Amino acid sequence: MAYRETEKMRKRKAEARQRILTCAYQCVAQSGFRSARVTTIAALAGLATGTIYRHFESKEDLFAEIFRLATQREVDKVAEALATEGDATVRLEAALRQFAERALRGPVMAWSLIAEPADPKVEEERLAYRKAYARLFETAISEGMEESCIPQQDARQSSTCLVGAIAESLVGPLSPAQAGSQPEAKHHNNDPLVDSIIRFCMQGLTGTRR
Amino acid sequence: MAYRETEKMRKRKAEARQRILTCAYQCVAQSGFRSARVTTIAALAGLATGTIYRHFESKEDLFAEIFRLATQREVDKVAEALATEGDATVRLEAALRQFAERALRGPVMAWSLIAEPADPKVEEERLAYRKAYARLFETAISEGMEESCIPQQDARQSSTCLVGAIAESLVGPLSPAQAGSQPEAKHHNNDPLVDSIIRFCMQGLTGTRR
């Protein structure tokens, strides 16, 4: 016997894998899934094309993983906003705001996550992603109903509507056609667009004019 | 000179074009854009593959046109529902219901129109399609504000939220993963799903609990 995988090698492989993910992420964040090429990613990572395939089954799998990562990041932020002080409506409002503002700040990635056409495996992840948001909101709505600051309703259905209303409102501003028109480093805090989305959503939830 | 396009020929060509559209429509309604093949469509229309290209620039163009047609049909129906008697809220509610119920009745086409990944030109049409709905709703909302049965708000923004909330709520039930589970000839009138979507939407609009 002569070669056995050692800790050092394991680590190096893990690093390579990580680097691939990072570079692929970068590609996608820069111009979406559609135009991301395996060859480009490999070059960017300083690896040969074939090497990608030692770390990932297929391009689709790689992309699905990127999607999962990007998603996790977003969902975590929203979960965080949802975990602050205040009654359910306050927390939900903060969460919706977080969702919308983050999307407006990273429009290409947001668009890829929300609306860009993609391969089946990625689409699957997308459904999961939307469900993750919906679940988060659903829980908060249920809590709100218990605290009775939100009237009785089908929490799952309402959360789906929330996700839809926000996503749709963002598609216009996010879609690549509009890409150039967004001045780069805009803050998007207190964006009136975000305010009116949130007003609609909160009204839909509470049935209370604001 | 010997051959000049005559009325008869013009008509025959128009018919062929129409037939292509019909067959393509059928393909899409049956299994979506992704799996529709130019060759299949040609065969279905009783034409050679190449003939398709005498009538349409490219597959993308053909599909964009189908999308436009299908869209027009749907939008017209919603416009119709919006043109009935009653105050703005009543009419809007009827329109939303029409939108949702029609989608549930023709799930494959609805999914293609709402969510199926597609080529850029088709995606462009999709944006237009969603905007067409939004515009319709927007007008009704504005009317409602004048009639003061709907409180003051950004009508465009709200209409976008409506479209998003409905579309998102339908994606789950329509997505091909669920396809088999829908018993074929279900009525979808008084579907509780539709009711709760509509409740959310109308609350969002009016801020009035129902």
Next chain:
DNA sequence: ACAAGAAATGAATAGTGATTCACTACTTCA
């Protein structure tokens, strides 16, 4: 240093389907 194996390489391959185009068949009109 060497043998045994693992990892990396990247040019060549392959699958997929849209699109082309040289050719045939048809239409028109004198």
Next chain:
DNA sequence: TGAAGTAGTGAATCACTATTCATTTCTTGT
């Protein structure tokens, strides 16, 4: 009927990239 022009045909081509794999380079333990 025949010349001129148009429509229809469909097998062959092309474009695009993901993926493969024979070969090379690197690691490891003796």
